[in-house]
Amino acid sequence: RVTIELPADYPEGLPVVREVGGRIPWHEDSHVETDGKACVMIPDDRWRAFPKGAPFRRFLEGPVHNFFLGQSLVARGDKWPFGEWQHGPSGVLQYYRELIGTEDVRTVARFLYVLKKLNFKPHMDCPCGSGRKIEKCCKSKVLDLRMKIPPATATKAMMKLRMEVSPYNGPRLR
Numbered sequence: 169r170v171t172i173e174l175p176a177d178y179p180e181g182l183p184v185v186r187e188v189g190g191r192i193p194w195h196e197d198s199h200v201e202t203d204g205k206a207c208v209m210i211p212d213d214r215w216r217a218f219p220k221g222a223p224f225r226r227f228l229e230g231p232v233h234n235f236f237l238g239q240s241l242v243a244r245g246d247k248w249p250f251g252e253w254q255h256g257p258s259g260v261l262q263y264y265r266e267l268i269g270t271e272d273v274r275t276v277a278r279f280l281y282v283l284k285k286l287n288f289k290p291h292m293d294c295p296c297g298s299g300r301k302i303e304k305c306c307k308s309k310v311l312d313l314r315m316k317i318p319p320a321t322a323t324k325a326m327m328k329l330r331m332e333v334s335p336y337n338g339p340r341l342r
Contacts, residue, residue, distance in 0.1 A: 172232075179220060182211060185232055192239055196255040199235070208235040210253060210263050212325055215316040260328050267313070272297075277331045283313055283322035 169189035175181035185206040199207040209231040253259035278295035290303035
């Protein structure tokens with residue numbers, strides 16, 4: 169049995185899914201919070217999994233279906249089928265490392281810093297760390313990421329990861 173609650177700000181906010189039949193343990197290893205809320209998707213990945221404006225059916229056929237299919241397979245001893253990220257800040261960092269294509273936390277922080285700006289300037293230093301300007305380096309990558317990750321999402325990610333950017337020594341973890 170499953171319940172799905174639409175938040176007051178839906179479709180802006182994501183629906184809340186809970187398995188209420190008692191078949192899935194409520195803990196991080198099962199991607200379920202202690203209050204029973206299922207982590208059917210990382211909110212930062214909404215652009216791909218359930219874009220704003222998509223029909224509700226896409227949420228059911230995508231993230232919800234994949235979550236419960238994964239639960240069924242893991243329950244019988246298989247691995248998570250869709251490469252799920254870890255729970256909490258570790259999963260957010262995994263997501264951005266994969267999306268940006270780096271293992272370096274400072275590079276992730278620099279990209280998020282650029283993405284959180286409402287209007288980034290192409291003459292800013294490139295977040296990849298090359299020492300060149302964005303317009304001469306990773307402009308297309310930054311523009312592609314901007315289409316996927318809005319400034320508010322990048323800001324929330326930096327807060328989840330406890331990242332800050334100092335004008336003197338660049339991005340760092342708090």
